[in-house]
Each structure stands twice: as C-alpha cells, then as structure tokens.
Amino acid sequence: MSDSVETAAAAASTPAVPTGQSGTVVRSTVIRRLFRNPLGLVAMTILLAISLLAILAPVLAPFDQNYANIAKTLAAPDSVNILGTDSAGRDVWSRLLFGAQLTLLSALLCAGVAIAIGLPAGLIAGYYAGKFEAVSNWVVSILMSLPGLIVLLTIRAAFGPSVWMSMIAFGILISPSYFRLTRTAVQSVRNELYVDAARVSGLSDLSIIARHIFSVVRAPIIIQTAAIAGVAIAIQSGLEFLGLGDPTKATWGVMLSEGFKNVYLTPTLLFWPALAMALTIGGLVLLGNAIRDALEDGEKIKHRKQAATSVKGPLAGPTPARLPARPSRKSVAAVDLGTEHHLVKVTNLGVGYPQADGSIKKVVDDVSFHVDRGEFLGIVGESGSGKSQTAFSILGLLPENARVVGGSIQFDGNYTVAPGEERVSQERLSKLRGKRISYIPQEPMSNLDPAFTIGYQLVTPMVRVLGISKAEARQRALKLLADVGIVSPDRTFNAYPHEVSGGMAQRVLIAGAISCEPDLVIADEPTTALDVTVQADVLDLLRELQRRLNIGVILVTHNFGVVADLCDRVAVMQNGRLVEEGPVRDILRNPQEPYTQRLLASMLEGKEPMSMLVSPRPKEPVA
Amino acid sequence: MIRFIAKRLGSGLVVLFVVSALTFFLLYISSGSIARNILGDQATAEQVALKEQELGLDQPLLTRYLAWVADALSGNLGASWFTSEPVANSLASRIPVTMTMVFTAMILIAICAALIGVLAAVKRGWVDRVVQVGAIIGDSIPGFVIGVILVTILAIQLGLFPATSTISPEAGADAWVYSMSLPVIALLINGVTGGAQQIRSAVIKQLERDYVRTLRSRGIGEREILFKHVLRSAAPAGLTVLSLQLIGMLGGVVIIEQIFALPGMGPLAVAATGQSDLPVVMGVVMYTVVVVIVVNLLVDILNGWLNPKVRVS
Numbered sequence: 006m007s008d009s010v011e012t013a014a015a016a017a018s019t020p021a022v023p024t025g026q027s028g029t030v031v032r033s034t035v036i037r038r039l040f041r042n043p044l045g046l047v048a049m050t051i052l053l054a055i056s057l058l059a060i061l062a063p064v065l066a067p068f069d070q071n072y073a074n075i076a077k078t079l080a081a082p083d084s085v086n087i088l089g090t091d092s093a094g095r096d097v098w099s100r101l102l103f104g105a106q107l108t109l110l111s112a113l114l115c116a117g118v119a120i121a122i123g124l125p126a127g128l129i130a131g132y133y134a135g136k137f138e139a140v141s142n143w144v145v146s147i148l149m150s151l152p153g154l155i156v157l158l159t160i161r162a163a164f165g166p167s168v169w170m171s172m173i174a175f176g177i178l179i180s181p182s183y184f185r186l187t188r189t190a191v192q193s194v195r196n197e198l199y200v201d202a203a204r205v206s207g208l209s210d211l212s213i214i215a216r217h218i219f220s221v222v223r224a225p226i227i228i229q230t231a232a233i234a235g236v237a238i239a240i241q242s243g244l245e246f247l248g249l250g251d252p253t254k255a256t257w258g259v260m261l262s263e264g265f266k267n268v269y270l271t272p273t274l275l276f277w278p279a280l281a282m283a284l285t286i287g288g289l290v291l292l293g294n295a296i297r298d299a300l301e302d303g304e305k306i307k308h309r310k311q312a313a314t315s316v317k318g319p320l321a322g323p324t325p326a327r328l329p330a331r332p333s334r335k336s337v338a339a340v341d342l343g344t345e346h347h348l349v350k351v352t353n354l355g356v357g358y359p360q361a362d363g364s365i366k367k368v369v370d371d372v373s374f375h376v377d378r379g380e381f382l383g384i385v386g387e388s389g390s391g392k393s394q395t396a397f398s399i400l401g402l403l404p405e406n407a408r409v410v411g412g413s414i415q416f417d418g419n420y421t422v423a424p425g426e427e428r429v430s431q432e433r434l435s436k437l438r439g440k441r442i443s444y445i446p447q448e449p450m451s452n453l454d455p456a457f458t459i460g461y462q463l464v465t466p467m468v469r470v471l472g473i474s475k476a477e478a479r480q481r482a483l484k485l486l487a488d489v490g491i492v493s494p495d496r497t498f499n500a501y502p503h504e505v506s507g508g509m510a511q512r513v514l515i516a517g518a519i520s521c522e523p524d525l526v527i528a529d530e531p532t533t534a535l536d537v538t539v540q541a542d543v544l545d546l547l548r549e550l551q552r553r554l555n556i557g558v559i560l561v562t563h564n565f566g567v568v569a570d571l572c573d574r575v576a577v578m579q580n581g582r583l584v585e586e587g588p589v590r591d592i593l594r595n596p597q598e599p600y601t602q603r604l605l606a607s608m609l610e611g612k613e614p615m616s617m618l619v620s621p622r623p624k625e626p627v628a
Numbered sequence: 629m630i631r632f633i634a635k636r637l638g639s640g641l642v643v644l645f646v647v648s649a650l651t652f653f654l655l656y657i658s659s660g661s662i663a664r665n666i667l668g669d670q671a672t673a674e675q676v677a678l679k680e681q682e683l684g685l686d687q688p689l690l691t692r693y694l695a696w697v698a699d700a701l702s703g704n705l706g707a708s709w710f711t712s713e714p715v716a717n718s719l720a721s722r723i724p725v726t727m728t729m730v731f732t733a734m735i736l737i738a739i740c741a742a743l744i745g746v747l748a749a750v751k752r753g754w755v756d757r758v759v760q761v762g763a764i765i766g767d768s769i770p771g772f773v774i775g776v777i778l779v780t781i782l783a784i785q786l787g788l789f790p791a792t793s794t795i796s797p798e799a800g801a802d803a804w805v806y807s808m809s810l811p812v813i814a815l816l817i818n819g820v821t822g823g824a825q826q827i828r829s830a831v832i833k834q835l836e837r838d839y840v841r842t843l844r845s846r847g848i849g850e851r852e853i854l855f856k857h858v859l860r861s862a863a864p865a866g867l868t869v870l871s872l873q874l875i876g877m878l879g880g881v882v883i884i885e886q887i888f889a890l891p892g893m894g895p896l897a898v899a900a901t902g903q904s905d906l907p908v909v910m911g912v913v914m915y916t917v918v919v920v921i922v923v924n925l926l927v928d929i930l931n932g933w934l935n936p937k938v939r940v941s
Binding site: 146147149150151152153154155158159160161162163165232235239240242243246247248249261265268269272275279282283286287290291294400402435438439440442443444446448451452453454455456457465466469470514517518521 | 643646647651654655657764765767768769770772773776777779780784785837838839841842843844845846847848849852857860861872875876877878879880882883886887897898900901902904905906909912913916917920921924934935
C-alpha cells in the first residue's frame with residue numbers, strides 16, 4: 006500500500022508538473038514528511054503489523070477459527086490458549102487473527118467497489134458535465150439520504166448473511182464520497198491551461214483523463230479510502246454485533262457479539278476484538294490525517310517558493326544581489342528625522358511570520374514613512390512586496406500568526422505598536438478602528454457579509470462607533486450612498502450584497518469607510534477587482550472625498566498610473582523594503598532607484614515618462 | 629419561500645417513491661423460498677404453494693408493488709408474516725421510544741458540538757488540541773463499541789446505571805431519565821467529537837473570510853462579529869453536519885437499542901431482518917426514509933432562512 010501512497014501523494018502535490026524532475030523532488034519530500042510525522046509512522050506501523058498478522062493468520066494461528074474444545078469454554082489465558090477461549094471453547098487468539106483477515110478483506114472490498122463506481126462516474130461527471138452530472142447528482146442525493154445500517158439490514162433480509170454481499174452493498178452506498186471528491190477535483194483542473202494545451206495538441210479525452218486529471222485525484226482518493234475502510238469495518242462489525250453476520254466466520258464483530266453475550270462472565274472477551282477494531286480504525290484515521298498534513302505542508306512550501314520567485318519577477322531583473330544593501334536610506338531618513346507630529350508615523354517597521362523550522366520570514370523590513378491629514382500617500386510595489394502587510398499593520402488587522410519584529414507605529418502621536426512590542430495592540434487599535442482609521446478593501450464582493458443587507462452593514466458601525474440612533478444612522482447611510490454616486494440609495498440600502506454589481510459594492514464599501522468621519526483611510530488596491538470603466542469613477546470618488554473631508558489616505562496599489570493620478574507622495578516597496586519615497590512628481594520625473602525606474606518604464610512603455618504628467622490634471626466632478 | 633418549500637417537499641416525495649420501489653424489488657426479487665422459510669422444512673409442497681398464494685407471492689412483482697403502494701397510501705403497511713401484527717401498529721408503538729432517544733441525543737449533540745467547536749475555533753490553544761484528539765478517538769471507536777464499553781464499565785462493573793433500560797415512561801420521570809441516560813450518552817459521544825471538529829473548521833473558515841476583516845476595520849466588536857456574522861455564516865455547514873449525523877444515528881440507534889434492550893425500532897428491525905420478515909423490513913425502511921426527508925426539509929428551510937441567496941433562487 007505504501008507504494009501507491011507515494012506516487013499518489015506526489016502526483017497530487019504537483020498537479021501542474023505532470024512529469025519531470027521536480028515531481029520526484031516533491032514526492033520524496035512528501036514521503037519523508039509522512040515518515041517524519043510521528044503519528045503517521047505509528048499509524049503505518051500499526052496497519053502494517055495488523056496486515057502481516059492477517060496475511061500470516063493460517064501460519065500463526067494455533068487452532069482453526071471454528072475448532073471448538075467444548076471441555077474448555079470461557080477459559081482464562083494459559084499456555085495453549087494465550088488469550089483464553091470463548092463460550093464454545095474456541096481459541097480467542099486464533100479467531101482474532103482470522104478475524105483480522107476477513108475484516109481487512111471486507112474493508113478492501115467495500116472501498117474497491119466504491120472506487121470502481123465513484124471514480125469513473127466522478128471523472129465523467131466532472132469532465133463532461135451535462136446530463137450525466139445532473140442524473141448522478143440526483144442519485145447521489147438519494148444514496149446519501151439512506152442510513153448505512155438500515156440498508157445493510159435490508160440487504161441481509163433479502164440475501165441472507167454474507168460479509169461480501171453486505172460490503173458490496175455498502176460500497177455502492179458510500180461511492181458518492183468518491184464521486185463528489187473526483188468530480189470536484191476534475192472540475193477544478195478541467196479548464197486549466199495545461200489541460201487545454203493537451204487537448205489542443207490532439208490528445209484524446211481518455212489519455213487526458215488518464216495522464217493529467219487522474220493524477221490530481223489520486224492522493225485525495227487514498228485519504229478517502231483510509232476513512233472509508235474504517236467506516237466499513239465499523240458498520241460491518243455493527244451488523245455482526247447484532248447477530249446478523251455469518252456465524253461460521255470469525256470476524257471481530259461476531260467476536261464482540263459473542264463477548265457481549267458473556268459480558269457478566271468474562272468481560273475480557275469483549276476487550277480483544279474492541280481493541281483490534283480501535284487500533285485498525287484508529288490507524289486508518291491517523292494515516293489519512295498524516296497524508297493530508299504531508300500534502301498540505303508540501304503545498305505551503307510550494308506557494309512560498311512561487312511567491313519568492315514572483316517577487317524576483319521580470320521587473321526585479323538581474324540585480325537582486327544588491328537588495329539587502331538598503332539603497333535609498335537618504336530619502337527615507339529625510340522623513341524619519343525629528344519628532345514632528347504626523348497623523349500616522351511608521352518607524353523602521355518589520356513584520357514577519359514564524360516558520361515551521363523556528364525562523365521568522367520577514368515580509369516587511371525596516372519600513373518608515375508618514376502620512377498627514379489631507380495627504381494622499383501611495384504605496385506602490387509588486388505583489389509580495391509587503392505593501393498590504395504594511396497597511397494591515399497600521400490597521401492592526403494582520404493575520405493571527407504575524408509578528409511585529411521591529412520598529413513602531415504611531416497614530417496621532419500615540420503608539421499603536423510601541424518599539425519592542427511583538428503584536429499590534431488590539432486594545433489601543435480597537436478604539437481607533439472604524440472611528441479614526443478606516444479601510445477600503447480590494448475585493449468588494451467578499452468584503453460584505455452576504456447574509457445581511459447593505460443598509461444593515463452601513464448602519465451598525467455608525468450606531469456602535471458614533472453612538473447615534475438607528476434612525477439617524479439610516480438617514481446618514483442614505484446620504485452617504487448618494488454621496489458615493491449611487492443613483493437610488495433606497496434600493497441599494499435594502500439590497501443584499503449579491504443583488505448589486507461589483508462597482509456598486511465598492512462604492513458601498515467606500516461609503517462605509519467614510520461613514521464615521523475617520524482621519525485616515527487605508528485603501529488596499531481598491532480598484533483592482535473592478536472593470537476598467539468603473540475604476541476611474543471609483544478613483545475620482547476617492548480623491549474627491551479625500552479633498553472634501555480633508556482626510557489622510559494611504560492607497561496601496563501596484564499601479565503607478567493610479568499613483569500618478571491621485572497621490573501627493575509615493576513610497577515604492579520591493580521585497581519588504583522601502584526603496585524610495587518622496588513627492589509623486591519628483592519620483593515620477595526623476596526616479597533615483599533603478600527599481601523605480603524599471604517599474605515606471607514598464608508602466609509607461611518607453612514613453613517620455615513625464616510628458617503627460619507635468620501639466621496639472623483638471624479634476625472632474627464625480628459622475 | 630413557499631414555492632421553495634413546495635419544491636423541496638416534491639423532490640422528497642420522489643425520493644420516497646424511488647427508495648420504496650428499489651427496496652421492494654430488492655427484497656422480493658430473491659424471495660423464492662419465503663413460504664418455505666415461514667412454514668419450516670416439514671411443510672409439504674401443497675402447503676407451501678397455499679402459503680405463497682396467501683401472501684400473494686404468486687403474483688408478478690410489479691402487481692405486488694403497486695398493491696403495496698395503494699395499501700401504504702391508505703396507511704396500511706401490511707402485516708408481519710410471523711406475528712401477523714400490522715406493521716403500522718408495531719411501528720407506531722416503537723417510533724416514540726426511538727425518536728425520543730434520537731432527538732434528545734441530537735439536541736445535546738447540537739449544543740455541545742457547537743459550544744466546543746466554536747470555543748476551539750476562537751480560543752485555539754489547548755481546547756483546540758483536545759477537540760482534534762477527541763475527533764480522532766471518536767472516529768476510531770465505532771459508536772456501538774462505545775456503548776458496549778459504557779455498559780460494561782459503568783453499568784455492569786460499577787453498577788452506576790441500569791444495564792438494560794426497559795422501563796416504561798409510567799415508572800416515573802426520574803427512573804425513566806435515569807435509565808435512558810446511558811443509551812443517549814452512548815449515542816451522542818461520536819456525534820459530539822465529530823460535530824465539534826467540523827463546526828470548528830466551519831467557524832475557522834468563516835473567521836478567515838474577508839468580510840470579517842472589514843467588519844473589524846469598521847470598529848465592530850469581536851463578540852458581535854462572532855455571534856452575529858460568523859456563526860450565522862457557519863450555521864449552514866453546521867446544520868449539514870448535524871443532519872448527516874442524524875441520518876447515521878438512525879442506523880446507530882438500532883445497535884444501541886439492542887445493547888440496552890430498549891423496546892424501540894432496533895429490536896423490531898433486527899428480528900425482522902433475521903427472519904426475513906419482509907413487510908416489517910419494508911416498513912422500517914419507509915419510516916427511516918420519511919424521517920430523513922423531513923429532517924432534510926427542515927435543514928433546507930433553516931438554510932433558506934439563514935442565507936438570503938438560497939431563498940431567492
């Protein structure tokens with residue numbers, strides 16, 4: 006079994022790399038991780054031992070499973086019957102061994118039947134969809150609504166006591182779990198580029214399924230099989246415990262039933278089959294968990310590698326070697342100096358994530374800047390440059406596992422992260438968030454709770470933060486909606502998030518951000534998820550609101566065009582560090598750092614960078 | 629909403645119909661020796677033929693099924709071949725016992741699993757680890773084995789509870805609760821461990837959603853975010869978990885009732901299965917499917933109420 010685990014686990018962890026050396030590397034690490042996981046090792050040892058005992062049962066067992074010594078019933082363990090005898094004088098140890106054989110075989114049969122039905126059905130439904138999928142979904146919903154034991158009782162009533170019959174039936178009944186797993190996996194890769202490429206290059210559907218898609222579902226199937234084998238053992242034993250099993254066969258369920266009948270005389274008869282079952286099922290459960298953990302760790306490492314490479318993407322070019330030298334300390338230092346009062350002052354901030362090996366991976370390193378009231382600061386950089394992490398540290402909304410590894414943040418003169426603190430102080434920030442600092446997220450739809458109306462989500466923060474009445478908050482919310490350019494505020498107010506468009510939702514979120522009259526708004530890529538035509542409107546709206554309310558804005562973006570349009574000052578980040586910082590016009594006209602130059606050059610594609618930006622751009626009113 | 633319920637109800641009836649047909653054909657397709665089984669080896673061929681005629685086994689399968697449906701629609705599920713007791717009567721006298729246990733256990737599971745699962749998701753730390761380990765242990769030991777262990781240790785060895793629970797409700801509420809507590813505990817342990825783990829995952833998944841961060845940024849307190857937003861969004865997943873557990877429990881309770889000698893559906897189903905008393909088996913399957921359909925319908929309605937998107941579509 007461990008062989009198939011290896012290949013499948015490897016395949017699933019490298020769905021995008023069907024062949025080649027990288028696959029081998031990942032496979033060995035998944036397997037190594039599996040063996041290094043103590044629980045995984047324990048599980049494999051237990052299962053291997055039980056399998057060996059089962060296979061060698063005819064050799065190891067001193068008696069036949071049904072050999073009964075009527076003169077010696079319910080005997081205590083001795084040198085002949087090392088675990089004693091049952092009520093018919095049969096040797097418990099021998100029956101336990103033969104029971105292992107039958108129990109494991111029946112579990113395998115059940116899983117085999119379930120895979121034989123669920124896997125192809127899932128592949129077809131996932132790959133071709135259409136009517137077949139609709140019909141199979143319906144069948145699945147029926148199969149899933151039948152309690153296993155009741156079905157097995159019916160099968161037993163119809164066909165008599167047969168382990169094989171009931172396990173085939175249970176295999177059919179439980180096949181939806183494979184079906185759904187396979188279908189979901191296939192649907193997720195069906196439209197991947199490499200599958201398209203295979204299709205274009207003339208591979209038949211069958212070989213695409215075999216080569217690309219099958220490799221994706223193998224590992225989940227192994228995990229599922231571990232779980233299903235356990236369930237099969239449990240339910241089969243349950244049936245036998247009821248006395249509905251085949252009395253001529255020694256299985257753990259039959260032994261449990263027999264033991265329970267004699268529970269007043271020799272309760273130990275119960276102990277051995279119960280232990281055997283718990284060990285086997287427990288081993289399967291642990292093995293499934295261990296494989297899943299090994300795969301998930303592999304995924305994490307892969308993502309990290311990808312993120313790392315993307316940071317050194319095309320723009321970074323061939324000069325990453327000089328990065329740690331912190332090139333533009335001068336310009337940063339100019340901001341850093343002195344103790345002048347700023348709305349937000351970030352000083353030498355470092356943010357990191359603890360890794361499995363105990364080290365801390367820094368995503369923000371030695372970043373300093375400030376923002377004043379009425380000022381529009383852009384933080385620009387590629388994905389992975391640490392710009393969002395910087396923004397979230399100011400908001401105090403870093404993920405749970407993030408650590409502040411250096412520096413401080415002040416808001417309006419007070420520390421929200423004091424020097425030497427590991428975490429953002431939630432106590433201090435919870436008084437500021439919503440009231441004085443607010444946030445405009447990137448993806449409008451996922452940032453509204455789908456279960457509440459837009460009105461509710463606008464009104465509640467105002468009631469909580471400003472302490473005004475609901476009716477008053479409602480009036481304000483309607484006015485805000487009108488302010489952000491929503492044509493019929495009443496309708497939007499009563500709508501659920503899924504009933505409005507993305508652009509509309511983003512306007513709602515902007516309205517929410519300014520609803521409590523904050524001093525600082527942090528906007529994290531506020532237009533990235535919107536249509537191009539809507540983007541301009543939303544940006545104009547932001548600028549207009551910022552001027553009118555005289556608030557400070559930190560705009561996080563990867564788009565220099567947006568920065569040029571809106572910002573007063575800009576901070577350029579790369580690989581977690583601040584590369585360059587200064588007034589927008591200076592930086593656009595005369596970028597000091599090669600990275601900024603490359604970033605600008607790539608945006609403006611060889612045009613004379615400043616030609617269209619020197620002249621002040623007239624601001625149109627919001628549409 | 630009414631259309632939504634009507635649609636769900638309709639599809640439930642279709643399922644009931646399909647399952648009844650499948651079960652009927654499955655049960656009776658191999659029923660060649662039924663009359664022989666009932667009469668025993670001593671019976672003559674004529675007696676067997678007469679019995680087959682009496683039971684209607686000489687008719688074609690389809691005719692028999694249609695007759696069964698017609699009877700069933702008027703509330704007549706046939707009579708046991710061995711005791712001649714009408715199936716509907718035996719079901720009616722046993723369903724209350726079983727359903728009391730199942731629903732008591734389910735309510736307790738819902739409360740305990742939700743509390744523990746949410747606590748583990750929010751607090752993490754040691755609570756979380758206990759939940760994880762508990763889930764593995766619960767997954768490793770089948771529910772009926774837990775029942776057997778409980779009876780052996782708590783009832784037989786320590787004598788804390790009665791080992792059998794054949795006490796009628798007339799014996800007084802105290803005695804009844806006391807005698808029912810062990811079977812209910814046996815029934816709910818796996819449900820709590822598994823349910824807590826899955827509710828934990830559902831809550832963690834919601835806590836990581838973008839809108840939670842945005843709510844925090846708006847100055848909404850952690851407690852309000854958890855109870856008003858996160859739990860509401862995690863509820864459909866939790867409900868699905870609980871409904872699947874209830875379906876599983878309809879099987880599990882059969883064994884538990886057998887262990888504790890409770891006069892519920894379990895012993896009836898087991899005896900009928902062992903004797904191939906097909907009308908009774910058929911009745912048991914029908915009762916089970918109806919319970920499942922009703923529960924699924926309730927879950928759908930609750931989900932529709934919780935999630936405006938479902939309600940609209």
